[in-house]
Amino acid sequence: MSDTRSLLAEAVGAEHVLAAGEVPADYGHDEALGVAAGRPDFVVRPGDTTQVAAVLRIAGERGLRVTARGSGTGLSGGAIPVPGGLVVSFERMNRVLEIDAANSVAVVQPGVTLAELDAAAAAHGLVYPVFPGEMGASLGGTIATNAGGMRAVKYGVTRQHVLGVEAVLASGEVLRAGGKHVKNASGYDLTQLIVGSEGTLALVTEAIVRLYPRLPYQGTVLAPFGSLDQVTAAVPGIVGSGIGPLILEYVDTVTMAAITAAQDIDLGVPAAVRDKTLAYLVVMVEERTEERLAAVEAELAELLAGLGAGDVYVLPDPAARRLIEAREKAFWAAKNAGADDIVDTVLPRAAMAGFLAEVGELVGSGGGGLVMGCGHAGDGNVHLAVFQADAEARSALMHGIFAAAAARGGAVSGEHGIGTAKKRYFLELADPVAVGLMLRIKQAFDPGGILGPGVLFE
């Protein structure tokens, strides 16, 4: 082991190698609920791609299993190392290398946070439109999980914005895929394969991501509905209108009460309306001019009223901004309230009401516990907080929830990733032919099986 340490020190510098006893607890976990932390034998903090390649060569030779780490804000345990494992932390590879406004792209290192990239892009009137609710997340981590977030209904998810990567393979070879071009029909899209692979195929050391014009005017409309059926029925009407919402969220009344109380927000909804409300739609639009914004807000209000909303509120700016921020912190509200697990399943958006009704039945018919939620209604991406302290009952309830989504053509995770936390549900419910192919792809990239141990597969 001391031999391994000196090899790693040679690769990245002695001051950037931590061995078992010296590793702070933070390197052993991410933010996933109910997953035990790991204890790696080593943490290394490489400073560049050459160092990452050297580390992976050592890991390959020594049979060390490698867990990549960005900011540790993941929600699926994808950053939890295995005993005896090696954590490659990208905290030092944290530079925005270039904002190329002429090509509308940024070139970033994996340790850059979304907040840092946002600030760099804003200086050029541009935006990287992935806002998963945690601006401390690293670009590397969001690429690993194919992060989504509220604005995906307009802009799409991470995979739509990653144009190319430099990545180190398990062999230590450096791969370059894609580039500063928005289309490509020249062989298999390795960039797309690496996006969402949760650190199991290669370690991304640089990424080229798309930027978009930063539209200056934003407006938010809140619409209470009397039933989830009505909410679900309203969504295609909004998407189909061509208004192109930036955000299209549903929030159930329990969650709305929790997040507004946590942030001390008054939405100005009278008690008489609140009492008849089972869920809210929050619709945000953005435009280039104030005139266009005013016109779209008015159009949206009329549309929502026609789609069965109990009332419609165009929120003034501070309340609107604070509501979106509170919604982004829904995970923390759930955690603070003692949630035992979370779900971010995705399904055809028109199937959401039926799915949520079935979830209610699962809870009512002996599953027990409490399930509350909100979600990206335009994307069919449902976020649930599950309160059920009994591990066995919780596991059965979680299984029932994912099975209900799968039966409607859904998938286990829409944006958090499978990691270690949702692996058993994923492996139970996924198409076995697909899982077989994934294992063969894993083998093609990483024949020694050193990358992302315990993530996705057993």
Add this chain to the structure above:
Amino acid sequence: MSDTRSLLAEAVGAEHVLAAGEVPADYGHDEALGVAAGRPDFVVRPGDTTQVAAVLRIAGERGLRVTARGSGTGLSGGAIPVPGGLVVSFERMNRVLEIDAANSVAVVQPGVTLAELDAAAAAHGLVYPVFPGEMGASLGGTIATNAGGMRAVKYGVTRQHVLGVEAVLASGEVLRAGGKHVKNASGYDLTQLIVGSEGTLALVTEAIVRLYPRLPYQGTVLAPFGSLDQVTAAVPGIVGSGIGPLILEYVDTVTMAAITAAQDIDLGVPAAVRDKTLAYLVVMVEERTEERLAAVEAELAELLAGLGAGDVYVLPDPAARRLIEAREKAFWAAKNAGADDIVDTVLPRAAMAGFLAEVGELVGSGGGGLVMGCGHAGDGNVHLAVFQADAEARSALMHGIFAAAAARGGAVSGEHGIGTAKKRYFLELADPVAVGLMLRIKQAFDPGGILGPGVLFE
């Protein structure tokens, strides 16, 4: 061979098997220039997924190499069979299985043409936004090549719209990947890997594709520029404005003269302006209302004037529509003019002017011949028609063109695919680590190497 015929007849019905002597010449080629046609031993026309699976099992057992065929409109020779090979033609699997407006998706068989899907989507006020210029192309073919087209600057290319596939593997196993959901973080994205794989990994038997609101108002602005530098410099200004053009094309003056003459279109550009023009920008916008369209057209005209356009013409409808149609037929205009090969290279859009200048030098400095073109300026996707009858000189010129794109961070093909026609340039210029991985992925999907013989790889 008669034994193979009877096995295939058992699989798809005797009337849907053609053996060597009976195979019409059309099954031996697509629309690629300068590529010799092939002569397959068999053509089969399966009617459903089970039949495709049965055919691939027979092919695997008999060592028959399989070329998938949609409408045969490809431009890279991807549908050209090898001697002794088997063509799987999807002409009978040509149904739009579902237009699901509530989820904004269509479920289609691979033999459906873009024109057929467009008609089906239009009936619901929706659009499938891939318009590669050939509406007779099949969905299967466009998925195989990750087709782009003029509207990609707004909507993105095929891969952004394919949410899921059913596909038959070389083993005959049926894979289901993705679904009617727009985001997914549940394992490797096999759908994205299959899109653009040109029939070398699996045969797509069903696809779930995204549809979008069909915006009713479209306007077209034509702007002549005095130099390609000016055109290239104007593009980021248009994209960065947030106007969100539907189409952003450049057309050089030679090509503009050829396509307008071929279609007998008068654009109303005075001779005095034409004489000072080296290239045109054609910008199309679409909006939900007439008012918004008028406002955006005015804004665009002002913007273009500020960006150095020699003049700006808001084209009236018939001329506008006919110009776009003529631009879509640029390939045919080039072919009729006797073009010997075509290029659809992609590069960072800001690098286009320098690239085109270098192409001009290649032609001038002894490469000889004539190169003219147009392209998707917003996407950095350059279409060139190459006139050089001498095969050796043409090969050197083509190599020089692709090398000039690669040196600027580009790739050989932006939307046509590599097929058999561009393979040698691709293999020469691609990252060897990437090609090595692609070959291992190919092996993971198709260990016997029966799918897409001669496509992408040797």
